[in-house]
Amino acid sequence: MITGRCECNKVRYEVAGELKDYCHCHCSICRRLHGAAFASWGGVARNELSYLAGEENLKRYAFSENADSLFCDSCGSRILVDFKPEADMLYLALGTVDGEVTCPPGFHQFVGSKAPWFEITDDLPQHDGWPND
Numbered sequence: 001m002i003t004g005r006c007e008c009n010k011v012r013y014e015v016a017g018e019l020k021d022y023c024h025c026h027c028s029i030c031r032r033l034h035g036a037a038f039a040s041w042g043g044v045a046r047n048e049l050s051y052l053a054g055e056e057n058l059k060r061y062a063f064s065e066n067a068d069s070l071f072c073d074s075c076g077s078r079i080l081v082d083f084k085p086e087a088d089m090l091y092l093a094l095g096t097v098d099g100e101v102t103c104p105p106g107f108h109q110f111v112g113s114k115a116p117w118f119e120i121t122d123d124l125p126q127h128d129g130w131p132n133d
C-alpha cells in the first residue's frame with residue numbers, strides 16, 4: 001500500500017497497488033509547476049487510487065488540452081497529473097508519497113528541455129522527449 005499527502009495534510013490518498021511507471025520529467029511545464037529542476041512521477045492504476053481526505057480540496061489546472069494537474073487548493077502541493085488519453089492511469093507526484101516506495105526501473109524524459117543549471121549524474125536512461133518517441 002502506497003500512502004501520501006499534501007504539505008498541509010488536507011489531501012490524503014492511498015494506492016492499493018504498485019507503481020507501474022517511474023520517471024523524472026525535465027519538461028518546462030513540470031519544472032514550472034513544481035518550481036524545481038524536474039518532477040518525479042509514478043504511474044498508478046486509476047482504480048487503485050482512493051482519497052482518504054480532501055478530494056474536495058483538489059483543484060485542476062489544465063496545462064494542455066489533454067492533461068490536468070491536480071493540486072491542493074490550500075498549500076499548493078501538486079498531487080497528480082491526469083492525462084486524459086490514458087484512461088486507466090494517473091501519475092502521482094512522487095514527492096508527496098510517505099516513506100519508502102518500491103519503484104520499477106526509472107528513466108529521465110524531456111531531457112531536451114532540461115534546466116541548463118542542473119546536471120544529471122545518475123546512469124538511468126535519458127530520453128529527449130517521451131520515452132517511446
Ligand SMILES: [Zn+2]
Nearest residue numbers: 006008072075
Ligand atoms: Zn494541502
Ligand SMILES: [Zn+2]
Nearest residue numbers: 025026027030
Ligand atoms: Zn513534464
